[in-house]
Amino acid sequence: MLLANHPLLGKTITGDTASKLTIRAAEDVARFSLRIDPVAVQAAGAAFGTPLPTRIGGVVEAGGRMALQLGPDEWVLTAPVAESDAIADAFAALGETHSLVDIGHREVGILVEGEAAALALRSAIAFDVEAMAVGTGCRTLFDKAQIVLIREDKNRFRIEVWRSFADHVWGILHAVSREIALGL
Amino acid sequence: MSNFRIAGKGRVNRSRQLRFSFDGVDYTGYEGDTLASALLANGVHLVGRSFKYHRPRGILTAGSEEPNALVGSNRGNGRFEPNTRATVLEVFEGLKTESQNRWPSLTRDIGAVNDALYMLFSAGFYYKTFMWPKSFWDKVYEPVIRNAAGLGKAPTAPDPDSYASRFAHCDVLVVGGGAAGLAAALEAGRSGASVILCDEQSEIGGSLLAEPTAEINGQLAWDWLEDTNAALAAMPNVTVLPRTTAIGYYHQNFVGLCQRLTDHLRIVPDGAPRERMWKVRAKQVVLAQGAIEKPLVFAGNDRPGVMLAGAARTYLNRYGVKVGNWVVAVTSHDSAWHAAFDLAKAGVEVAAIVDVRGTVPTQLVAAADALRIRTLIGWTVTGTKGRLRVSSVRVNPVGPGGKVGGAETIACDTLLMSGGWTPSIHLFSHTQGSLTWNEDGQMFLPGRGKEECRLAGAGKGRFGLKAAFEDGAAAGSAAAADAGFAAQPAAYHVEGELSFTGVTGHELPTDRDPGHAKAFVDFQNDVMAKDIRLAVREGFKSIEHIKRYTTNGMATDQGKLSNINGLAVASDALKRPIPAVGLTTFRPPYTPTSFGTFAGYNKGALFEVTRKTPIDGWAEENGAVYEPVSLWRRAWYFPQVGEDMHAAVARECKAVRTSVGMFDASTLGKIEIVGPDAAEFMNRMYTNAWTKLAPGRCRYGLLLGEDGFIRDDGVIGRLAQDRFHVTTTTGGAARVLGMMEDYLQTEWPDLKVWLTSTTEQWSVIALQGPNARKLIEPFVEGIDLSEGAFPHMAVATGKICGVPTRLFRVSFTGELGFEINVPARYGRAVWEKLFEAGQRFGITPYGTETMHVLRAEKGYIIVGQDTDGTLTPDDAGLSWAVGKTKPDFVGKRSLSRPDMLAANRKQLVGLLTSDPKTVLEEGAQIVLDPNQPVPMDMVGHVTSSYWSAELGRSIAFAVIQGGRSLQGKTVHVPMPDKVHSATITGMVFVDPENTRLSA
Amino acid sequence: MLLIRCPYCEAERPEVEFTYAGEAHIARPADPSALSDDEWRDFLFIRTNPRGRHFERWRHMHGCGRFFNAVRDTVTDKFSMTYKAGAPRPSDEEIALASSATADSAASVKDARP
């Protein structure tokens, strides 16, 4: 197999000594964009092996698979890379009309962790990140880059961003982590 | 050098002495000083020259409203800022500053000749002086004005600083950290609401910083302040931001705050931003911005040493600096009396208090008597003397009926003035809240607001400490309550309250000709009372017009000091009451704000997103020269040692035509269209017919807007009955997807089809040239590449180099070609593998320039280069791509509008220059008769133009009126060197029979 | 920056997530070929451009991706309400009800008199 690479491969930003903030590139995952009429959401959940969330912003996570509802008929599904083909096969067998498109390579994940995680994101995200409920996600803008933001825990966020925008997001996070380390 | 610092007074840190310089002279100050307070402590009043007349000017205020004391400040390492207000610039060790608008020196300034020529520079002088002759504009006026205009020198080097931004959401934002703001923040903080308190000064406290003797709830003001700051700091729900100016107030309680982070530091840590723009969304806002003292309008009110009384009091009480040794105060308000008293108590000689009012509170007169200060009640000031510093003031009694009596001259080195106070309603005005005129206080006060906003304290006309505290507490608790937090405002007991009555003076009465009095209304813009009167005489009646004609209240002043005085003068001249004259609009930012703060992180590499393909790194390592294409940077060409662009492109072109070249096409937009109605959707969107396209086949697709003009194009592959792989132009990707979503969601929601952007899912490697198949064959699994099984315009899925691929047999060069789509993370590895294997064919990476040349040789257009949003398919020679029998598609109806069928529409054609060596300029205009008189009748323009190495000559495309019917005709292209002639031709220059596609 | 309520996300989101998409309730004719040139011109180019209440389209571009409709005042920039694409043009009563609901909950006009 050929070597895979992406713009942030192996990159990490470690904040100050107190580690209020750590930013790192996430492990690769399999990703699919699922479009389906919400009336068929149960069947889709059965195909995915994990029930799908039923309101926009909802996240369901189980057994290493994650589903986030982004729009009325749009979900993003993630899973370990090795399970990619199995998921594609399962949906191919789904009787309901739908669209499943592999977007595994379209995006890269960035993990923003630590006490100052929300503060770091506030540098370039306009909505109230502090008030975002744990276990929810949404599409939004980070500066000029569209991202999907998931709050995995109070102090842990995951950014999913199209690969060619990743450097830009990373560059701002880098500058922000410096400010936070300096206590400014 | 004299020392004006008074022992035991002020809050500056006497244990931290700091050295700084002004105009090359070294001075010392203390931690906590501003440049203004430190200069005054050294006896320096003269700090600048005025904008138009180059009049010597001194420090007028102690705050951000300062119009005169604008200096160049140098923080080292290229960090130079012009027009820094000395009154807000914090002194640090090693600070270097300089005066502005003077040459050769501040004390001997040539430009001061303007002052003698002041009659030339009256209201509207720009409009009057520079009217004619027309030719003088370019040669005389422009250069002269350019030289003379402006204050300060813009730095020429790039700004070395970095800037930050931050969004914040809070329940209550309190703007202003004086008595009212602190009380509001305390109430809101105690209620549990999330609170942001900002203040523009380095220390929170506002006017309390200059009120050491007042007692608040039994505590001295500064003790109370210390406890309060500690209390706020201890509340985790409260964020206190000193050095932070609220600069603009926008819809739905969105307020911009500029926070100065490092300007005051001698050593700035590496990577520390200079300033941060806070973008605050508050549920409730409390504006507690206080009030700004008004100057009085009288002849010579701008001399160095003439200063606002409140500023003098601040310098004394907060900074421990006496502003002079020999002081006269002129006022229409009580507050200047208190300034005079404080100075007298500190040992300064106060020669007189001149009050223009007929009566003043008796306790003030009694207090003056006790301090042996002479009082002149009902007197006026009619002039000052002193070249670089005031040396005397001319005062006259005003008798019954306003008759001005004989003059008396009083010597002084400082003249304090106060014309009362103007509530700072700027931010409230930003919200388009209405204002009401308060006749008693002669001030505008906030009327009805349009936002979730309250005003408190002096900023709302509630003067005095107790009023400010209680009003602030009420506003803070009410704001908290409206945000959902219960609060009960505390009561405040204040001792040592100052009397605070007064009137707004109009221009002071004088016994001299007011037409010659240099009585300034706007110090920064050098506008005098007589300028405003002149504007009225010349017919200007609207205050907005008067403002623009005279420049009163323009630029950074935004009416802070000049507004009410200007209005009063205009009101007198127009014989209309002030509210009938109206008020000009206050605009953001409240104080000057650096561009860097607005840019935030978006500078240098982060100025804009730079999108890079997965193969970009390889191109960089292999010497690619880049060009920007929308947000992408793309390899433009790959020069070898010693090659220029021309040579590199010729070599790259030759390689593709003779063997094989490789090209990174990853930036092409890609959209996956999936669902049972996919073909129907394609039929409706694109001009072509899609129903019969078999899976495994591709077709060129042309997309129009509803207006019938070409919007985009690309090759589209049908992967399955219900799945299309659409490609778009690089720049059109997002636009096309948005347009498709629009139709799908709002016009055809019944269609069962979904769209997903896959632009970045796939890395695309174009292999083009007669050896392309031979090169990839060994690496491809699961696809029969033979001509019969996989012909031109075929698509298949399989594997290449062991990774999944969507392989397209397509050509944008006219050669045998493939576009290899592989999942993006494998793009570079597959590229490298093919590059290595291609060595035996002399494989040549090529960039966008070669791609452009090759496609032009074949007559393929580029949407956005050869089209400009006004070309129909027929104009572009693409009628063959329009499905004539389809009942409808986006744009179809427009194609039969009369204008679209006109005979003389511009049509895309080929052009061959008479001189084959001439490469026309893209964009050059085309004429039929080169000898016609100017302006010539332009019939079209060149859209694409290249050197074709293959043909050994230049080729071009152009749009020309009725061009296709002019085949073989000669046209003319005027270019800077000469007029070139060219022949109109077809657009295919190489291999018109397309034999090479199937080589 | 405005806050705009997305009727699909059922949340107020910052303006940067949205794109403006022109006047609302202008349906593409079912059979464009049946229209006269003037009728087609009107569909393509003629818009009301009112001073005041405007029915307009927005897209929650960097959010749920949906197009929806809004009633906004072009003088004050205030949104009275937003509603899903395909829903009929709301009546005066519905608009008044929607704007008073937002005004009441937020007490949008305050008397700032001293």
Ligand SMILES: [Zn+2]
């Ligand atoms: Zn939405």
